[in-house]
Amino acid sequence: MRNLIKEPLVQFLVGGLLLYAFLNLKGSEPEDNPYTIEVSEEALLTYLQFQNKSFDAARSTQLLGSMDTKHRARLETDFIRDEILVREAENLGLNKDDEIIRRRLIQKMDFIIEGFATADQQITEQELKTFYEANHRDYTLPAEISFTHLFFSKEKGGLDVAKDRAEKALTALKAAGTPKADRFYFHRNYIEQPRALINDHFGSEITSHLFGAAQTGIWQGPLQSEYGYHLIYAQNIKPERQPLLEQVAARVLDDLRRTKRDQAKADAIEKLKRKYTIVHKSGTN
Helix, strand or coil, X not given: CHHHHCCHHHHHHHHHHHHHHHHHHHHHCCCCCCCCCCCCHHHHHHHHXXXXXXXXXXXXXXXXXXXXXXXXXXXXXXXXXXXXXXXXXXXXXXXXXXXXXXXXXXXXXXXXXXXXXXXXXXXXXXXXXXXXXXXXXXXXXXXXXXXEEEEEECCCCCHHXXXXXXHHHHHHHHCXXXXXXXXXXXXXXXXXXXXXXXXXXXXXXXXHHHXXXXXXXXXXXXXXXXXXXXXEEEEEEECCECCCHHHCHHHHXXXXXXHHHHHHHHHHHHHHHCCCCCCCCCCCC
């Protein structure tokens, strides 16, 4: 037997068998070729979740499984295209020391965390009611006013002339006349407008008068703005008021969802933060 092993032909045959076995074994391992793109269910599922910015695996699996041939082919085409561009960018080293890439990575992590936070949201009617009661001031309807006005511009002879014209116009109005006035820079009629807009158009003095001491159903003035003088006929003034929850339920629900999502994201990031040791170097906070 020892003599047989020493034979060159036998040694050649044994070596050939070992080499054949090694090559077969190597060939059975997953190929690690940077120019091979594997389009698998797992890869498409991950890609789909990033595309939809939703990281509900069960829902995404159902969506992928229900796709018709046309939509699945489009998804695969997009996946392959994106994968090629990513790999070419990596080959060029574009992912190194690049602030844009860094911001994109942060954004992707935000999407992932937000996706999980959103997927877990279940809101009850009691939660909605409690949230509304705790934040009811955010839903207070502002005071509103409806009025028309006549404008007398200071550009036509100065403020004194404008005031005189306004006073004569008021006398004419009280006598059922129809005096002429100037064209205002914004509007002549205002319907159910909030204090902030009136303040922008007329200034604080007229706004305070309209929402404080104004009477409805009569001509008042002259009242001065930075543009000249005004005669104002207020038709309706609604005070600030609190709506019922049913009237603003959709807005309250959106706000509650956003609040819960933001809190869930903050909790998730805080949990991740516990993995790290933060070292403040001298001269930094």
